[in-house]
Amino acid sequence: MKRIMIGIALVFSLNGACLAAQASYQCKDGTTVKAVFGAPGPASAAQLTLTGGQAVTLPQVLSADGGRYADGGIEFWIKGRTARFTRGGAVTECKTR
DSSP states (O other): OHHHHHHHHHHHHHHHHHTOEEEEEEETTSOEEEEEEOOSSTTOEEEEEETTSOEEEEEEEOOSSSEEEEETTEEEEEETTEEEEEETTEEEEEEEO
């Protein structure tokens, strides 16, 4: 029975790893954001690569609409093909390419 449970847990872990999605966004301020979104769940996060190669990982936070990822002064809030990117108090609108 223990082997079956370990096998089931492994299958769910592998399936979760396959559920990641990615998208590229072009923002009005000229910033390019490449985003890789982790599988849904309590530890879901978005890994962002910004213009110039800066990498940022943001945990998913509560949102009434869309997917919202934030940590400190950085927020990336997506809805459909658009996103709002906030960094250092500056807000810019972004769209997938």
